[in-house]
Amino acid sequence: MPGSQPYDVIVIGLGSMGGAAANALAERGARVLGLETYQPGHDRGSAHGGTRIIRQSYFEDSAYVPLLFSSYAGFRKLEQESGRDLMQLCGGIYIGHPESKTFAGSHAAALEHGLEHEVLTAAQIRERFPTMDPRDDAMGLYEANAGYVRPEETVRANVEVAARKGAELHFDEPVLYWSAEGEGVTVRTALGNYRASRLVITPGAWAPELLAGMRLPLSVERMVFHWFTPDFDATPQPAWSEEQHPIYVEQTGENLQIYGFPMTDGPEGGFKLGFFREGIPTTANTIDRSIYPAENVRMQARARELFPHLSGEVVQAKTCLYTVTPDEHFIIGLHPEHPQVSVACGFSGHGFKFVPVVGEILADLALTGETAHPIELFDPQRSSLQG
Incomplete structure (x- = not known):
């Protein structure tokens, strides 16, 4: 007191x-x-939002990788101490043009720190992950030691x-x-x-x-997560589940970067994804938490450039706050x-x-x-x- x-x-x-x-x-x-x-x-x-990506081939800057080694161990320790399931490693793939930050940055970090990984062509990505149809000139870095945590x-x-x-x-x-x-x-x-x-x-x-x-130059931004229903007739449900589907980040050409997850909570939970850097300035106390139909339409149109069978209805959408440095x-x-x-x-x-x-x-x-x-x-x- x-x-x-x-x-x-x-x-x-x-x-x-x-x-x-x-x-x-x-x-x-x-x-x-x-x-x-x-x-x-x-x-x-x-x-909040049920899931957050965890990965080690870090395209933002390879200097983060040693911290990730410590963080992985910390999540496992917290699981043991709390009795809660927090981290699931289902693999991750980072897709873009060969020179893009998403692919090339991930590849550079993996090589610098000796991380196990595979480099996949667009055809190999389609074969391994039938939900995806990347551009023909795209490349993907796949690492098994990636997945999601429960926030x-x-x-x-x-x-x-x-x-x-x-x-x-x-x-x-x-x-x-x-x-x-x-x-x-x-x-x-x-x-x-x-x-x-x-x-x-x-x-x-x-x-x-x-x-x-x-006097920090911070920008607080309103972000939106979306969950959609795939067309299971075109691509069977197991292909979208965490047993077969990785987390992913993709930006090819001038596309806005997207990220997302496998279907972690069954078909009723939907397939979650969002824009990685596309926020609207706001404050923590004035954020508009309404979701507008145009936002769902825009997200689904972008998502279908990689996932052509993500054609079902929106299951839900939620706002989140990013606090961004320059x-x-x-x-x-x-x-x-x-x-x-x-x-x-x-x-x-x-x-x-x-x-x-x-x-x-x-x-x-x-x-x-x-x-x-x-x-x-x-x-x-x-x-x-x-x-």
């Missing part, structure tokens, strides 16, 4: 990254208070395990204000003030408000003016696969001010973030 003995660390935001940080801090014996506006696994931010289950698992390890977690308690003074911090909610030696801020799409003093790399590090404050935000739509390792990094930064993990790419003061 406010006014009690100060905590070692307060964590603001118990979504994907904050829940992992609270878990890692509690495991190390820190006295942790976590504060969250909503309930665990809510759908107001960026950690809501992961968030719930982290907070449950953190609580068992001794973390004090408050839900439905929005943070109104935080300040750093001397070597400590104060966090104010509607219930009063809390004190701690260190603060971790994982604000998701609320970063522009909670980190306003850092270079689309994360922001993880110490606050430049307050070294007792650690921040993690700007995950740009590709951060969920790093949840366990980001939790470890934030625990390192909060307790020691440094980490052995390679995070130079995510420096809050890097030149690409400066106006």
Whole structure:
């Protein structure tokens, strides 16, 4: 309760990254208070929708790959501790022209880090995955060590395990204000003030408000996931299931990049996909959560360029929030003016696969001010973030 003995660390935001940080801090014996506006696994931010891709042949930058090794191990550990099924490896394929970032970047990362992979021609992709009909000049990099994780289950698992390890977690308690003074911090909610030696801020799409003093060039964007029904007469149902179908990312020529999943929850759940970089600017508090028919039509038309038999009705569609940096790399590090404050935000739509390792990094930064993990790419003061 406010006014009690100060905590070692307060964590603001118990979504994907904050829940992992609270878990890692509690495991190390820190006295942790976590504060969250909503309930665990809510759908107001960026950690919902049933599935998130996990992959290692990382076309965004090969510097992410060592972090992914740690993250895979972290997901397996969290599964054991929580008793929840979180990560399913069904394979992944990344399709594009030979020189495209999607294909060539994935290939370069696989070669640099010695990742097992196969390079497939368009004809080989069609033969192995009959749901797909890529352009004749497309190439695909396939890796078996890819798949998906369950975001809501992961968030719930982290907070449950953190609580068992001794973390004090408050839900439905929005943070109104935080300040750093001397070597400590104060966090104010509607219930009063809390004190701690260190603060971790994982604000998701609320970063522009909670980190306003850092003047970070963040764009909060409204994204939409879509689930469609395939034509099972043209391509039998098993071909769309995770037993036979990989996760995928595809951009060939001037197409907008799309990504998606096998049919993970049976035919009634639909076949999920979305645009990878096609958001509408918004804020976390003003997002339009309505889905418009034109959005479904546009998504299905683009999807059918790769999946010609994805011709059935839309099953459902949901909004999600991306918080995007100009270079689309994360922001993880110490606050430049307050070294007792650690921040993690700007995950740009590709951060969920790093949840366990980001939790470890934030625990390192909060307790020691440094980490052995390679995070130079995510420096809050890097030149690409400066106006």
